Amino acid sequence: MSETSKPTLHPASLLAHGGGGVDPATGAVVPPIQPATTFARDANYRLISDSHLYGRDDNDLVRQIENLIAELEGAADTRLFASGMAAIAATVRTVKPGGTILVQSGIYWGTTSWLRKHCDHAGIALIEADAADTARFCETLVESGPSLVIIETPSNPWLTVADIAPIAEAAQAVGAIVAVDATAATPLLMRPLSLGADLVIHSATKALNGHSDVLAGLVSCRDADSDAWSFIRTERHDAGAIISSFDAYLLLRGLRTLALRMERMCANAQVLAEALAAHPAVEGVLYPGLADHPSHAQAKAQLHGGYGYLMSVLIKGGGANALAVAGRLALIKRATSLGGVESLVEHRHTIEGDATGVPENMLRLSVGIENADDLLADLTAALAPIRR
Ligand SMILES: *Cc1c(COP(=O)(O)O)cnc(C)c1O
Numbered sequence: 001m002s003e004t005s006k007p008t009l010h011p012a013s014l015l016a017h018g019g020g021g022v023d024p025a026t027g028a029v030v031p032p033i034q035p036a037t038t039f040a041r042d043a044n045y046r047l048i049s050d051s052h053l054y055g056r057d058d059n060d061l062v063r064q065i066e067n068l069i070a071e072l073e074g075a076a077d078t079r080l081f082a083s084g085m086a087a088i089a090a091t092v093r094t095v096k097p098g099g100t101i102l103v104q105s106g107i108y109w110g111t112t113s114w115l116r117k118h119c120d121h122a123g124i125a126l127i128e129a130d131a132a133d134t135a136r137f138c139e140t141l142v143e144s145g146p147s148l149v150i151i152e153t154p155s156n157p158w159l160t161v162a163d164i165a166p167i168a169e170a171a172q173a174v175g176a177i178v179a180v181d182a183t184a185a186t187p188l189l190m191r192p193l194s195l196g197a198d199l200v201i202h203s204a205t206k207a208l209n210g211h212s213d214v215l216a217g218l219v220s221c222r223d224a225d226s227d228a229w230s231f232i233r234t235e236r237h238d239a240g241a242i243i244s245s246f247d248a249y250l251l252l253r254g255l256r257t258l259a260l261r262m263e264r265m266c267a268n269a270q271v272l273a274e275a276l277a278a279h280p281a282v283e284g285v286l287y288p289g290l291a292d293h294p295s296h297a298q299a300k301a302q303l304h305g306g307y308g309y310l311m312s313v314l315i316k317g318g319g320a321n322a323l324a325v326a327g328r329l330a331l332i333k334r335a336t337s338l339g340g341v342e343s344l345v346e347h348r349h350t351i352e353g354d355a356t357g358v359p360e361n362m363l364r365l366s367v368g369i370e371n372a373d374d375l376l377a378d379l380t381a382a383l384a385p386i387r388r
Contacts, residue, residue, distance in 0.1 A: 015072075035246075070220055073191055073200055078221075079220075080251075081236060090219060093231070095122075095124055098123060102176070104131040105356075106155055108155075112356065125146075141171060152181040153185065154295070156338070168195060180200050183339070184309075185303060190302060199228065206339030207261065210254045269308065281315065282314065283361065285311060285313050289308075310367075319349060321386055324386075336351070343375055347363060
């Protein structure tokens with residue numbers, strides 16, 4: 001009887017059950033929300049429950065999500081934060097003043113923008129380098145000797161798929177740790193820790209929750225005994241960027257359907273990318289699932305089960321045409337963010353300006369779970385008035 005090992009479940013099965021069983025006390029198949037911020041002690045001043053002291057420290061729902069994500073990532077440990085940026089900030093703060101950070105260029109603008117301000121304030125050297133050319137990125141890594149390397153794969157909005165394994169190897173040689181922001185892939189398409197990354201970060205605000213109604217972030221580690229992890233754990237425990245119980249509940253509810261949503265989102269995205277690439281009003285489509293994307297071969301090797309739900313579309317005739325196309329979309333909503341069940345379009349140049357080299361004629365699409373024909377009809381109608 002001692003040999004009865006737990007069967008290894010596929011990610012979809014783990015997710016469908018929210019990583020949990022039934023509540024032994026009531027038989028409830030979903031966990032309760034715990035709103036209490038403080039927990040009582042008995043007459044001998046002992047905590048009634050050792051694992052319940054104060055709401056900021058810990059929470060059963062938070063723990064359940066952390067365990068579920070750790071299992072999906074193949075991680076030694078995971079911490080849930082109040083937002084993706086809080087997760088990134090905790091990771092970045094592992095670097096002390098006087099240190100160096102190497103970050104991939106052309107990534108999520110919120111990360112780049114905050115990193116520039118933080119590093120300037122904290123006296124940290126920040127080096128930004130393109131990760132599409134692995135050899136050159138690794139050269140920069142070895143030359144600059146950073147203590148932290150941050151890459152985002154696939155990247156937003158260029159959909160560059162950085163080659164994690166050789167970057168992790170180069171980092172290890174100079175004693176740097178590698179953090180991968182894998183928000184656009186989710187743990188279903190890519191597991192960076194198995195490729196040698198030290199930390200993997202997600203904005204759970206995006207596909208993990210999937211319903212555009214929760215802000216959340218995650219950091220997972222390969223080595224729970226590392227100094228970096230000890231710092232990040234303390235940061236989450238003491239620095240206050242904790243998710244509310246209500247939001248944790250919504251996140252766990254969203255996670256239950258992640259596998260289904262990702263399947264549909266990736267399938268829809270592939271259909272749209274191929275159709276848009278062939279459209280006469282479109283100059284080009286950046287989607288790693290297309291054979292002509294510079295990262296296609298790398299994506300094929302590193303992503304499993306789909307090429308993601310994000311793409312950037314370059315509209316013929318410049319920025320005014322791109323904005324006009326966005327303005328004519330009826331089903332696809334004009335809004336920032338990504339990974340929700342509803343498709344969204346964004347004109348990144350309006351937000352970033354000329355600072356990051358995002359072209360004016362670029363529209364970034366986050367593809368949702370709608371019917372693909374409806375999405376395509378919406379895009380086709382919006383593109384129709386453009387003179388070719
Ligand atoms: C949205 C996003 C973030 C920031 O996450 P928030 O939850 O909005 O704080 C970080 N990285 C990537 C790739 C993102 O898309």
